Amino acid sequence: MLRATWQRVAVVVAVTAALLLAPGVAAAHVSVTAVDAVPGNTARLTFRVPNESDTASTVKLELVMPTATPIAFVALKAVPGWTATTEHAPLPKPVDTPDGQLTEAVTKVTWTAAAGGGIKPGYFEDFELSAGPLPDVDTIVFKALQTYSDGEVSRWIEEPTGGQEPDDPAPILKLDRTAPTSAPAAVAPPASSGTGPLPFAVSAAALAIAVAALVLTIAAARRSERSA
CATH class of the missing domain: 1.10.287 (Helix Hairpins)
Incomplete structure (x- = not known):
């Protein structure tokens, strides 16, 4: 007993x-969420970036957009204390979309913190963008590089293999292929947004x-x- x-x-x-x-x-790790992410829709994507360092701030986030399943339209939401830039490049192969053939797309989005700013230890930040139409796939893989004020870089670029989550997982968005397509999709804000410990x-x-x-x-x- x-x-x-x-x-x-x-x-x-x-x-x-x-x-x-x-x-x-x-x-x-950096994660991505969206409500009603349906192929063919335009959705608001939220990339949540926690700071896992005990001493340094996150000062830059580089988000690599998919080119095998490109997204034609990308618009960024302003984040106080951060500047954002986009890079465009020709696609390896033109892609047919409801709006015509796509030969060029946004391939990278970079958010950079103002001097002395960034995500402090113990806090997180949400970075949002509007993207669409979403491709007709089950998942979209985004790769992210998180740079700290001490020069350390976390590379969130690995995809799951054999059902196991890797050590440095890339943000992966799951799409709902059973829901009807609408334009644009109504996307609710995340349940917990903003910055906080x-x-x-x-x-x-x-x-x-x-x-x-x-x-x-x-x-x-x-x-x-x-x-x-």
Whole structure:
């Protein structure tokens, strides 16, 4: 009986460690989200960039647009404290779109922070763009380079292989090919937008829950010892 109780204590400790580690890992890489991302639609894409450094700020984000499945129209939303530029290039092969044949497209978007600015440690920033029409595919892979004020560069460019998430995953947008196409698609803002210490808030909540469970389990074990 006593051994089983302490085994439960060990399980709670393991869960506590998992809760503390999981939010940081999940929130560390650049991600992309969009509501009603449907092939043929124009959608608003949100790229969330957390700062995973303890000492340096994120000062530049370079987003590589797909050329195998290009997007004809790209418009950027202004981000206070940042400047944005786009690069265009001829496509390796012309692509037919509802608006005609596409021979050139945006291939790269770069956001650069003003001097002394950027994403501070423990914070994140959302970068948004309107893009369309989205290609008729299941997923769109964007590759991102995140540059820090100390010169460090995180290269979020790897695609999943064998069902496993890579160490440096690229932002991947999943499209809904079952939904009807409309022009343009109505896109709601992300549930949590703006800048804030999200990873730390999630970790604090997980810690509070896990510690409470641990205290209750240890108290139960002590009661079992006294009654034994």
